[in-house]
Amino acid sequence: MLFQVPYIRGRLIPCAPLTPSGDRNILATMEKMREGIPRACGRPVVLLVDDEKDFVDTLSKRLAARDYQVAVAYDGEEALEIVARDGCEIMILDLKMPGMNGIEVLQRVKEEQYAVEVIILTGHGAAAEERAARALGAFDYLHKPADITTLIDAMHRAYDQLHKGRSTP
Amino acid sequence: MEAPTNPLKYEHRPTGRRAAAPSLAPRRYRRLFRRVAFSTAGVTILPLLIMTGINYYQYQRAIGAETRHPIASHTTNTQRAVESFLKERESALRFIVNQSTVTLDCSNGQLAKNLKSLRTSLSIGSFVDLGVIDTGGRQRCYAGPFKLQGKSYKGQDWFNQVNQRGVYISDVFLGFRKSPHFVIAIRHEGTGGGAFILRATVDSRELSEQILTIGLRPSADAFLINRKGVLQSRSRNYGKVLSQCPLKVPHFSKSAQVVERTDRKGEIYVGYAYIENSPFILMLIRRPEELMGGWISLRSELLVFLGISVILILMVIYFVSGNMVRRIREADVARAQVFHKMEYNNKLASVGRLAAGVAHEINNPLAIINEKAGLLQDRITLSDDDFPQEKKLLATIDSILKSVLRCSTITHRLLGFAKHMxxxxxxxxxxxxxxxxxxxxxxxxxxxxxxxxxxxxxxxxxxxxxxxxxxxxxxxxxxxxxxxxxxxxxxxxxxxxxxxxxxxxxxxxxxxxxxxxxxxxxxxxxxxxxxxxxxxxxxxxxxxxxxxxxxxxxxxxxxxxxxxxxxxxxxxxxx
The missing domain is CATH 3.30.565.10 (Histidine kinase-like ATPase, C-terminal domain)
Incomplete structure (x- = not known):
């Protein structure tokens, strides 16, 4: 199921309140959007994929605190499940993970033609992997540890790319 | 790879000091050069020298033997000539004694007649005087230029000797008119009147020219010496009569002998013979140059050839060995450089792999620190609450974030190793x-x-x-x-x-x-x-x-x- 996120340019809608823990609040948002309720605010829906739980949890809190809709997945399979089930706009993806690695996840996302821009965020610096990721259509390739402003900047550029040329529905 | 002119002098190529290759010190190559050059020179020049030495020795011996032979025969001939000269004089004296024309009675003037006839029959080496001496040593008759009648020889050495042996030939002395003479005396056992001694003085002035040096080359020499080495005849090169001959008196030998000697002009061959019944020793001197001219030129050719060969061999060895050692050195240097480079690159590659691994492992916890500190910062800055000591907290967080940044600079550099693969x-x-x-x-x-x-x-x-x-x-x-x-x-x-x-x-x-x-x-x-x-x-x-x-x-x-x-x-x- 392909889920299109409505983009409402220029209109700020209050975001859904954070869950007490601050994470997985995207599910509520997604639920609402599926039910036809417009999304909480005009900000990208982000899926964080990394096997470092501590890292994703912390980062998701920080993004959520900046009013981004954030979901997390701890491995590749879970990430693909979420994308397939709920959809997202931007995926922040680690490369080196147990089980399905980031490159494979990226490959699947692009094969299935989900409307998702993928930003690679990894501690691995091999040029070959960067090239492979970019060749497969990754929007950007960032190194850990990344400054949050760099990440948010990349997210916004990805979001703009995703919605380029689209008008208000 | 270019040949390094002066390795590691200012110009540095990243090479470790611990090389698998041997030391490249110039001393080592000088030693190698010396070893190669000396051993090559040894095995080439030594046999050449030995061969030349053997040749030299054999030629010299063969030619020397050929040279001695003519000297020996010449010496023998001259010896015979001298001996017959003496014998002739002795025989003449015996003849006149046996003719009974000589007696102790001199009144008839027979002695003077005898002297005159002897002089006419012997053209050279003629008698100068004759004297008849009785057994008591008194000169009873005398014919000759001196007034010696009545002179007593009793007790003189020659007188004793002639009495013992029957014949006596004296050393040469300077007598009448300062020309060389010697004495021949014979003892006659008379039939009637008893024994007497006939004493004759012989002029030996022309002995040298007429008998000894006849037919000799100008550089050769022949003369007589007595047993003490005093010249008895004129010599071309060794002094006047009665001067001491510089050559050593040779050992006695019945037949003619040839020996090698040296005089002030160099090597000589000396043929010598003891003249029988006389104090004389015949000496025949030949110079090797005239005898062995062929050998001398052969020898110099041999030596020149040897010299040129040795120089040529040494030159070739010098250049070939030098070239070889230089090439070995170049190869060693090249090899050492390759080794060093390999070692260095391996080091870099393994450091690179290690670094990349470490960097990656560090980047993850670093990212967590970064986010945690960031979250803390967010909580303070994004919340409306007033935190106690907010500024201090923020400063602490800031310093954590700066440290994270420094770490990540390092890890990204480390990853750079792997990156340029x-x-x-x-x-x-x-x-x-x-x-x-x-x-x-x-x-x-x-x-x-x-x-x-x-x-x-x-x-x-x-x-x-x-x-x-x-x-x-x-x-x-x-x-x-x-x-x-x-x-x-x-x-x-x-x-x-x-x-x-x-x-x-x-x-x-x-x-x-x-x-x-x-x-x-x-x-x-x-x-x-x-x-x-x-x-x-x-x-x-x-x-x-x-x-x-x-x-x-x-x-x-x-x-x-x-x-x-x-x-x-x-x-x-x-x-």
Missing amino acids: DMQFETIELDSLLKEVLGFLDKEATFRNIKVDFSVDDNTPSVESDRGQLQQVFLNLINNAFAAMEDGGQLEIAIERVDDTTVAVHVKDDGMGIPTENLERIFEPFFTTKPGIGTGLGLSVTYGIVEKLGGDLRVKSEVGKGTRFIVKLPVTNPA
């Missing part, structure tokens, strides 16, 4: 690339008042290389130069065409320079002179990249004057 080659104009790189550093240069001198050789070819990597290389080198310079320094960048296949880029600063002991290590990972500031990775990454690009990075430095890095790059893609 694969390249993308494209055609690159070096001067525009360098200008681009300089653009990055423009602000710092202006701020620090550093003058940048940029020069490009005409017709410098473009190179096939990896743009990103090259940018990294020059950025590192120029950064490095900036770090080494004082404000107001001068940076020189020159692009130079080395040959058809190579382009060199010089990056020269006028900074503090690098001491020689550091020069050997500056390409090693984690070597830094700025602990706490530098990571010690910049130059080793740079070196690794240049190697991967098929190029060559060298450094020359002089403390206080500055440092020059030379990047040589191949024009075409080496892969």
